[in-house]
Amino acid sequence: MNTAPGLAFGAVMHERFAPVTNRFSYAMFTVCLPLSRLEDAASPLLGIERLRLFSFYRRDHGARDGSPLLPWLRAILQRKGLAEVCDGEVMLQTMPRLFGFVFNPVSFWYCLDREGRVRAVLAEVSNTFGERHNYLIAHEDQREIRAGDELRARKVFHVSPFYPVRGEYRFRFHTAGLHLAVVIDYFDGGLLQLATRVSGRLQPLSAANLFKAWLRCPLLTLGVVARINLQALRLLARRVTFFRKPAAPLEETT
Template sequence: MKAAAAPGVAGPLDATVCFGAVMHERHVGARNRFVYPTAFLRLPLGSVDRLSVPLLGIDRFNAFAFLSRDHGRRDGSPLLPWMREILRHHGVAEVCDGEVVLQTMPRVLGYVFNPVSFWCCHDAAGKLRVVLAEVSNTFGEHHNYLVHHPDCRPIEHGDELRASKVFHVSPFFPVRGEYRFRFESRGAVHAVAIDYWDGGEQQLTTRVGGRAQALTGGAMRKWLLRYPFMTLGIVARIHWQALRLALKRVSFHRKPLPPIEETT
């Protein structure tokens, strides 16, 4: 499958590139808020290996590269069977008989760090039913949160889905409490809200979103010109914000062992 020739608005199941922003706001102790520009891909896994887009390599090097070994089992094996197996293991495969769209950042000039990627699992009618949030920390560890309604009904704009926090991400928050997810896909806008709650109080607000356009060479050239060092910048910004909090003497939590189970 080749990406559309013109950079127009594509559908939620199409290959797209999104330009937008990420926002974090700490609500307790030393309050802290920042907003940075970002960009990300939305890739339908059923046809990703047939994509042909200038500047974007699929399992090969290019200015941008989407590599199977950066996700799933992290051994380069096909991603869609891995996701289907997780859905079967958790008893939700029957309602996810449609496309799986992976929202993520590619390697940029050979380097990647994805704090979180979202595997959006749809039914045959194109309705979102299940989302797997694939979380990575700066210690090279990974964990997945699988979220859906108890009855697996379609996930609509504004619906809140919860998952207990079991994986260490920031040293300034303990591994307890819960995440509350909300997903939005309206026209060209795709956004995710993740609120962290602990002890009945909201601790952190995170938002990431962008406006989509068809995945073309022109879109990737725009990304390269705007944000050539995006993934390096992500890690630099994480450490800069951590330094700011450390200087404010925010309580520091040592990293525990990662959870035994791969997916919560």
């Protein structure tokens, strides 16, 4: 996996299959940041721990207290027995703040070995209730995660009020070359309920590329929240079952 600071411009797609069908897709972009050298990503348009048109703050991720991110992640990997194989760079794919505002439904922490191969991925999930949960995804034998590999995680965290907290996620990651893609399929009762695709083409994280991406996607994080609420209203209008939010999981990482 490329470990240089990057920008992935592409799209996100959601397709619901039950109990009603609903599909939408919109343009978006993410930044890919090497956590061992975050300052390399700074530019006149992207501030690291300072306000710019786009900005990245450590307090938006990890322990959410502004502390360094790598020690927080390394401690999780150590507890889960993955520290030895995840001994390389960690690339964080996320949306930056826009005009100081951020909401990331999911951010991906790619944990690499010394050869740059992906060995584990931490999916950092946030809901609109201000809660978050992490899914640590890896093969049981800790081998490299290759394109097309399917990895599963039991759903334990409330995200959409239109689905219960049960079933499982099935993940696939494509991190080779200039194309970056994540496939997340949600199954309940053995049936596909929701398909999510996040894809983008990598390019250098320069001020010029950030400006071009902003012109093509001017709302970014603000637009994400607006679209979440719009889709919720559409589902309510179609009388889709609404599930009350249960208590969050006791453990922050599963």
